[in-house]
Structure formats: C-alpha cells, structure tokens
Amino acid sequence: MASTSSVPAPAPAPGEKPEKFGGSGFKRWQQKMLFYLTTLNLARFLTKDAPTMGEEETDKEKRMAFDAWSQSDFLCRNYILNGLDNTLYNVYCSVKTAKELWSSSEKKYKTEDAGTKKFVVGKFLEFKMVDTKTVISQVQEIQLILHDIIAEGMVVSESFQVAAIIEKLPPLWKDFKNYLKHKRKEMGLEDLIVRLRIEEDNRKSEVKSDKLPMEAKAKLVEPNASKKRKHRK
Incomplete structure (x- = not known):
C-alpha cells in the first residue's frame, strides 16, 4: 500500500507593495504595509521581542531560535525601511529591530495625523x-x-x-x-x-x-x- 505524504499548504502570495511613505498619509500607508507584511508572514515581528540569549549561551535550540528570529526580523525591518522615501530611510536606518522601527514611526506620525485632523476641521469651521x-x-x-x-x-x-x-x-x-x-x-x-x-x-x-x-x-x-x-x- 502506497504511503501518503502530506503536502504543505502553499504560502500566500505577497500583496501589492505599498507606495513610498514620505511623511503624509501615514495611517493609509501603515495599513497597506501591515497587509503586505502579513502576506509575507512577517507581521508578528512588529510586536515580537527578540528571544533572550546570553553572550555565552550554549543551548543549541535557543541559539537556533535566536538566529531564526534575527533573520526574519532583519527581513521585516528592511521591508519597512524600503517602504520609506530616501529622506526618512536615512532617519530610521539605524533602528535595530522591526518592532522598534514600527513603534517609533507610529508614535511620530500618528501624532502628526491627529494634528492634521484638527487643522482640516478648524479650516471647515472657520x-x-x-x-x-x-x-x-x-x-x-x-x-x-x-x-x-x-x-x-x-x-x-x-x-x-x-x-x-x-x-x-x-x-x-x-x-x-x-x-x-x-x-x-x-x-x-x-x-x-x-x-x-x-x-x-x-x-x-x-x-x-x-x-x-x-x-x-x-x-x-x-x-x-x-x-x-x-x-x-
């Protein structure tokens, strides 16, 4: 009797790459980037911390987990960086992890978006x-x-x-x-x-x-x- 082997489910096709973010329309860009990273199976690294690993750690499984996380986080971080225009790329390229990059840009531009909302509402009222x-x-x-x-x-x-x-x-x-x-x-x-x-x-x-x-x-x-x-x- 022939043995049946399980066929792995195909990976989802990557979504459309978002346009470069230049400082305006952050919320829309963020949503597109989140979807793009999700299709690449990398979105979890936006909130995931690096596994703890001491300099003299010898546990093989921990070392493998850390290396796998580092590789995926590197990809996630660079997908986000490549979604920024050259000026913003230069500002954020020194940020070390995807989570830190995502949260720092969110903190800055969501605040500016709130200011934009107040501006357009004030313009309408006046x-x-x-x-x-x-x-x-x-x-x-x-x-x-x-x-x-x-x-x-x-x-x-x-x-x-x-x-x-x-x-x-x-x-x-x-x-x-x-x-x-x-x-x-x-x-x-x-x-x-x-x-x-x-x-x-x-x-x-x-x-x-x-x-x-x-x-x-x-x-x-x-x-x-x-x-x-x-x-x-």
Missing part, C-alpha cells in the same frame, strides 16, 4: 461664504475641505454636509437660506447644489434685466440729444 464670490465656487471649496476631513478617517454624513452648506450661505442669501432650512423634505447634496445653481442663475438674470432699461434709455436719449444740437446749428 470657512465663511462671502457675497463677492459666486456661491457655487464657494460650495466647491467647502466640498474640497470636507473631502480632506473624510480622507482623515472622520465620518461626515451627507445630511450634515447639506445642513453645513446651507448654514454657511452668504448674507445676501439670507431669505433663500431660511427657505431651505424650513423645507420639510430632506435634500441630498446633489439636489442642494442644483437648487443653488438655479437660484444663482436667476439672480444673475435679474441683475441683467435691471440694467437693460437704463441702457435702453441711454440709447434713446443720445439720438434726441444729437438732433437738438444739429437743430441749434
């Missing part, structure tokens, strides 16, 4: 629409700020975005703002932008129609005035 610029262009500015807030991992619902844009409408839009605030049916963001665009176009048309009679009068007055001058001659 943003005020003015009457000297078109409302639609200012809405686009607000949307860019909101995009940055969402990119930082903060949840901003669509209903909040709609309410915030309405609240930030400029002084000359006070009546229209009150009209929108008292609407019972909830609006989506696209619906709000369409309404604002229509209202802005209507206001531009009204301004043009107010100017037309004055211009028409001027054109009528000029020929009459020239006739009078000719008659006097």
